[in-house]
Amino acid sequence: MSICTRKRDLAYLLFFVTHVPIILLIDTVPLLPTFLQTNLSHNLRAFYITTYHDKFFEDPPTWFTVFIWMELLYHLPLSIWATRGLLKDHPLVPVHLLVFGIQAFITTLTSLVVVWSWTDRSIAEKQQLTMLYAPYLALGGFMALDMVFRLRDKLMPKSKRE
Template sequence: MAIATSPVSLWSRKRDLVYFAFFAIHVPIIFCKSIRVVVDAAPILPSFLQSDLSVTLREFYIETYHDKFFEETPTTWFTFFLLMELFYHVPLSVWALRGLKKDDPLVPVHLLVFGVQSFLTSAICLVEVWSWTDRTLDQKQNITMLYGPYVALGAFMAVDMFCRLRERLVLKPKLE
């Protein structure tokens, strides 16, 4: 039977501190209707939920990055990715702040799923971007600079959480 221990301070868990900082920045951006969520969700939101600000930000994003995902009617798979972001990614991001702060034992489980989801959806989008023949190299590189960090963070987070879970599930029982 496991003995309950007090949570280790977030300040001493460096990787968790990085994840906490990511979510602390990410969550307000989502709720302040920044470019990321406004642009991401705009294609699937009903018109009554779209503000003048969201339309302006979306137009700016499209003019700046020439991202076909937002210039054209979204494909079914991309719409599904947007729905995953709104109904899974957003709530989990909010939960992660509390979970990381309190050193919740479920953090590795949830962040493993989050990391894999972020990595796969962003990587798939980048594969599609680089297949576009009607975009310049510079345009593709600019879009990559937006999606790339989600690929990198997702991969790092997924591997980190897998290793943590492996240690808990495989290595620790051998020591008991």
């Protein structure tokens, strides 16, 4: 079945295609070897920090650095695989996207809870960061639920679910 007829998969595909450059050009720059860091990535990251005043990028706490390592070591390869997997309608897509969705939901929720605990940022700044982070929270939660139902449909015949 074509990706064009699978609307949710098409949305996931568009997410993963855009997620790879964000990972490499903004999120994981401090973790990359210097030969992989570019002026563009440093400029984009500086623009992000200046515009959004995101403390996680200014002076990341250790736990957030762990989240960034997860992004580099898990999100990046998974995003590359998912791009092909979604195009080919690979049977393991629901398993991989379930794990991704849960992980993205939990890490984003954790980050948002901490953002709202900051006392040195205005409500407007917190709202602006929430507008950036919330789509990842929503996508992660929706993707995880979507994959649970897909897996249920594959693993349990309808007669056993009743």
